[in-house]
Amino acid sequence: MxxxxxxxxxxxxxxxxxxxxxxxxxxxxxxxxxxxxxxxxxxxxxxxxxxxxxxRAAKPNVAIPAPVKRHEAVNRAAKKGKLPAKYRNPETGETWSGWARPPAWIVNVKDRSRFLIDAEGTEIAVKPKPKAAAGLKPKPAAKKQTPKPAAKKSAAVPARKTSGRKTAASSK
Structure with missing residues (x-):
């Protein structure tokens, strides 16, 4: 050894x-x-x-800012940290900043204002839409009259949109 x-x-x-x-x-x-x-x-x-x-050539006298692209702005925001929450799920307490893809609980919601959060983190009270007065029924909306479609020329040949050019079939 x-x-x-x-x-x-x-x-x-x-x-x-x-x-x-x-x-x-x-x-x-x-x-x-x-x-x-x-x-x-x-x-x-x-x-x-x-x-x-x-x-000398590497250092220009005047600094010219490079154009900022979207992904650079996103990366800059990501470096700063998480964005503040803008929406909150009242049932689970989950939050979403309003940036990027929305979470499943708010994806199909048409009016997102009921989930809004103010700067202090408290939920914003949104006035509900006014309902019909008690005892009165709302009037039904008047139906729009639509023009009747023109009669079809031939049942065997479906109508096509033309691009303005004449074809051999249309010139006969």
Missing amino acids: ATLKQIQARLRKLQERAESLISDRAQAVLDDIRAMMERHGLTTSDIERHRRKAK
């Missing part, structure tokens, strides 16, 4: 070997870069000059 000193000695040797491999690889890359620079006639000052131009 190996002792602690032996394991530490192996670790030192492995670490030295890893460092030499890293320095050899770095030296090979530097040699390749120098060869490419000589081949293209470049110097380190050329590289510095190019780097400064790239930095």
Whole structure:
């Protein structure tokens, strides 16, 4: 069994070997870069000059705001946290902010005003729709007279809407 000193000695040797491999690889890359620079006639000052131009071009003098798209606005709102509740189910106490898909308890409701919550979180009292006075029946709504459809030309051929173009069948 190996002792602690032996394991530490192996670790030192492995670490030295890893460092030499890293320095050899770095030296090979530097040699390749120098060869490419000589081949293209470049110097380190050329590289510095190019780097400064790239930095200046990256920072415009006037900041131009990017157009805000819908998904960015939604993400921004999501980062701020949950939206305040706007509707509350009186039976279960569930709430909904009025944003995104409505929950099942309010999906088919035509008049959502009875579920509204004010800013303090209390339900808003909504006046019920006025009903007919006691003892009086509401008058039925008058029926609208609809024009009678024109007589069909032929029972065998159904009527079609035309797009304004004449077809071979209609020109005969």
